[in-house]
Amino acid sequence: MKREPIGPNKKKRLDRAVISTFHSFCQRLLKQYAYQAGLPASFQILDDVDANLLKQDVFQALFDSVEFFRQAEPFIHSLGKDQLVVYLTQVYDQIRELEPGENIVQTLEADDMWSLQAKAKEGESVRQLEEFEQQAKQAIQSFPTSGLSKANQTHVDRMTAFFSQSRDVTDDAYVNQLLENMPSRVNKKWQEDIPSLLNLFENSWKPLKDRLKQSTEPISNEDSKHYLTQFIQLIQAFDTEYSNQKLFRGGLDFTDLQQKALTLLENNEIQLACREELKHMMIDEFQDTNALQLEVLNRIQPNYRFIVGDTKQSIYQFRGADVTIMNDLEHTADTNDGSRRVLMNTNYRTVEPIVAAVNTLFSTAMAETQTYSYQTLYQSLKAHRDLPEVSEHAVELLTGELDEYDLIANRMLEIIREKKEVVHNGDEWQAASWKDMAVLIPTRTHLQKLEKSLKEAQIPYEVQSGIGFYERREVVDFLMLLRWIHEPYEDFYVLALLRSPLFGLTIDDFLTIQNACKEHQSIGEYICFDEQFFDEHPHLIQAISKLRAWMDQWIPFQPVPALIDGLYQLFEQSGLKTSLLMQAGGLQRVRNVEKLIDILVNEQEPDLTALLEAIQQRIEWSAKEGDSTIERAQGDAVTIMTVHGSKGLEFPIVFLPQLHQKPQGEKGKVRFHSTLGVVMNLETEDQTIETPGYHIAKAEANDKAIEEAKRLFYVATTRARDKLVLVKANNQPSQNDLVRND
Numbered sequence: 244m245k246r247e248p249i250g251p252n253k254k255k256r257l258d259r260a261v262i263s264t265f266h267s268f269c270q271r272l273l274k275q276y277a278y279q280a281g282l283p284a285s286f287q288i289l290d291d292v293d294a295n296l297l298k299q300d301v302f303q304a305l306f307d308s309v310e311f312f313r314q315a316e317p318f319i320h321s322l323g324k325d326q327l328v329v330y331l332t333q334v335y336d337q338i339r340e341l342e343p344g345e346n347i348v349q350t351l352e353a354d355d356m357w358s359l360q361a362k363a364k365e366g367e368s369v370r371q372l373e374e375f376e377q378q379a380k381q382a383i384q385s386f387p388t389s390g391l392s393k394a395n396q397t398h399v400d401r402m403t404a405f406f407s408q409s410r411d412v413t414d415d416a417y418v419n420q421l422l423e424n425m426p427s428r429v430n431k432k433w434q435e436d437i438p439s440l441l442n443l444f445e446n447s448w449k450p451l452k453d454r455l456k457q458s459t460e461p462i463s464n465e466d467s468k469h470y471l472t473q474f475i476q477l478i479q480a481f482d483t484e485y486s487n488q489k490l491f492r493g494g495l496d497f498t499d500l501q502q503k504a505l506t507l508l509e510n511n512e513i514q515l516a517c518r519e520e521l522k523h524m525m526i527d528e529f530q531d532t533n534a535l536q537l538e539v540l541n542r543i544q545p546n547y548r549f550i551v552g553d554t555k556q557s558i559y560q561f562r563g564a565d566v567t568i569m570n571d572l573e574h575t576a577d578t579n580d581g582s583r584r585v586l587m588n589t590n591y592r593t594v595e596p597i598v599a600a601v602n603t604l605f606s607t608a609m610a611e612t613q614t615y616s617y618q619t620l621y622q623s624l625k626a627h628r629d630l631p632e633v634s635e636h637a638v639e640l641l642t643g644e645l646d647e648y649d650l651i652a653n654r655m656l657e658i659i660r661e662k663k664e665v666v667h668n669g670d671e672w673q674a675a676s677w678k679d680m681a682v683l684i685p686t687r688t689h690l691q692k693l694e695k696s697l698k699e700a701q702i703p704y705e706v707q708s709g710i711g712f713y714e715r716r717e718v719v720d721f722l723m724l725l726r727w728i729h730e731p732y733e734d735f736y737v738l739a740l741l742r743s744p745l746f747g748l749t750i751d752d753f754l755t756i757q758n759a760c761k762e763h764q765s766i767g768e769y770i771c772f773d774e775q776f777f778d779e780h781p782h783l784i785q786a787i788s789k790l791r792a793w794m795d796q797w798i799p800f801q802p803v804p805a806l807i808d809g810l811y812q813l814f815e816q817s818g819l820k821t822s823l824l825m826q827a828g829g830l831q832r833v834r835n836v837e838k839l840i841d842i843l844v845n846e847q848e849p850d851l852t853a854l855l856e857a858i859q860q861r862i863e864w865s866a867k868e869g870d871s872t873i874e875r876a877q878g879d880a881v882t883i884m885t886v887h888g889s890k891g892l893e894f895p896i897v898f899l900p901q902l903h904q905k906p907q908g909e910k911g912k913v914r915f916h917s918t919l920g921v922v923m924n925l926e927t928e929d930q931t932i933e934t935p936g937y938h939i940a941k942a943e944a945n946d947k948a949i950e951e952a953k954r955l956f957y958v959a960t961t962r963a964r965d966k967l968v969l970v971k972a973n974n975q976p977s978q979n980d981l982v983r984n985d
């Protein structure tokens with residue numbers, strides 16, 4: 244068949260194909276229609292760090308106002324000010340991403356939330372009682388008819404009589420009747436004589452009784468409702484002030500970009516223009532979409548949508564991703580004539596034994612049928628790649644008495660030494676080298692321990708994605724220089740500076756200096772004020788005179804003509820720039836410091852104290868950000884990476900530690916639920932404050948966290964190409980249902 248050449252028209256359209264994130268798409272739309280959106284032509288985008296810093300400033304100003312403080316005071320007593328700010332911010336962010344509506348926060352009504360929650364609580368109690376009735380009716384079917392002790396026979400007779408009749412669980416008297424007819428405690432003989440009663444008692448009755456107890460505990464509804472109202476008012480006051488500040492600065496945060504784009508898309512002409520321009524849309528990684536992004540898509544309604552995603556890999560709940568969106572969409576695609584679902588379950592990456600293990604693990608861990616829309620269904624993968632005969636154990640459970648990171652280090656050394664493990668390099672199977680191995684960690688909590696084990700074993704490694712900008716060596720060094728200028732006699736900074744490549748002193752040198760110090764004298768003071776006699780250590784004399792010269796030059800810090808000039812002078816005259824340029828990747832490092840200088844200048848703080856405080860806050864916020872851009876290891880080194888950072892990547896051999904850890908449940912005392920609104924449970928000095936939906940929302944948040952943990956584990960296991968090593972030290976009892984010794 245003859246192929247049609249690409250005509251000029253077609254080419255023109257092809258040239259206009261756009262690839263972008265949802266955020267940059269919204270930004271482009273707002274720039275294009277700035278006038279209709281009521282925005283200045285050059286609005287500024289506040290990234291998450293900028294937005295969080297601004298939110299902090301707004302809170303600080305609000306707490307200074309008498310009215311806001313008065314309203315916040317009861318919460319501060321119960322939670323502390325910092326925690327209150329965390330809850331207010333979390334709830335605020337979630338509400339704004341929940342549904343279209345730039346004004347959504349101001350429309351919240353505590354009364355509506357309260358009645359919705361009260362209704363849900365009632366419904367939930369009825370559901371739980373009905374469920375228990377069903378379980379009890381089943382259990383009594385297997386009660387023995389003879390051979391029981393007198394006491395046990397009484398239990399059996401009483402329960403059989405009670406549960407044989409149908410009852411109205413909504414009747415006020417029902418709960419008391421239930422309590423009267425159920426045994427009050429376990430009897431040892433049930434294990435042998437009435438196992439179905441033991442099972443019912445332990446697994447159904449005890450949890451139900453706890454919940455019944457919770458709902459009868461004295462909670463003052465009037466006061467709880469008042470707290471809810473106050474909390475909503477605090478959020479609304481914050482919203483007003485935060486919006487004012489953004490307006491004043493001409494800035495939009497990421498949620499504004501989406502909300503304002505949605506408002507624009509209510510305009511028919513703009514909608515049509517978008518539809519005309521974007522006839523075909525392909526959306527990748529759809530499992531991580533949020534409700535606003537879905538609505539953007541719905542409002543554009545392109546002729547053809549091609550959506551790609553894997554619900555099993557939805558791991559960004561903490562950033563607002565909502566897996567239920569893709570779950571629902573799959574469901575619609577199955578039932579809607581105009582849509583088609585294509586299952587892509589052939590795995591081309593991973594060898595068959597690993598795929599088989601993944602199937603076994605996750606067909607049990609993930610749901611087979613969907614009870615809740617946030618659950619993830621598992622459909623088995625089909626392996627495309629076979630394992631060569633040379634390799635025996637594609638899946639390994641690495642256990643032993645050592646610490647899990649030492650286990651990893653030892654196994655890696657063994658792999659290199661024995662050359663028995665083979666990996667496929669694209670053409671052929673060959674013995675594994677360091678760069679073929681990756682350790683994927685769920686969180687960075689134990690990163691240092693892992694690094695220590697690898698260092699001690701002299702294993703080359705690189706920590707990828709997850710090391711943020713502010714943790715880069717050169718950035719740390721430049722900030723350290725500034726901190727020393729700010730507090731030149733503070734030992735911590737003096738020593739850090741002297742140890743940095745700019746001075747290069749060692750611990751032994753510090754001991755020599757310390758021995759020369761007088762009692763109670765700090766090293767900083769000694770170096771700056773005392774006469775030194777280090778005749779046998781000329782490099783110490785040199786270092787100290789250099790430090791003194793720096794003090795004369797830079798303290799106090801008075802940059803002229805402007806901060807930017809002072810910072811550049813410091814960068815160059817301290818020798819940091821030259822020393823960076825002499826290192827591998829030096830130019831990149833210099834650019835990093837220049838970027839830091841830009842950030843510092845943009846802080847627009849009046850003095851060094853304020854500047855260092857501002858940057859410290861920025862660092863703390865950026866630590867909560869997602870991972871930094873991925874730069875894969877270039878040399879022959881083991882890769883260390885967070886599981887989040889490894890998404891979309893693959894490695895020949897993957898080690899997975901920290902498997903014994905239980906997925907983190909939800910501990911929040913205040914949270915937001917998409918249908919019930921704000922729920923809370925607080926202890927004040929004299930009472931418990933609780934909104935009716937608290938326990939329902941908490942249980943759901945817990946379930947969701949566990950579902951997310953399963954998906955994270957799924958992403959981790961499916962990064963392996965040729966070998967998967969699950970690591971479990973014997974000295975750590977497993978708290979994780981997914982991973983047990985057996």
Ligand SMILES: Nc1ncnc2c1ncn2[C@@H]1O[C@H](COP(=O)(O)OP(=O)(O)OP(=O)(O)O)[C@@H](O)[C@H]1O
Pocket residue numbers: 553556590591592890891892893961
């Ligand atoms: N049709 C194919 N034939 C052979 N190899 C393939 C084929 N499709 C993909 N692969 C290989 O399989 C691996 C995974 O492919 P790809 O990254 O596209 O999948 P993915 O679905 O995005 O994976 P994940 O979502 O798990 O990260 C890659 O190494 C790729 O080269």
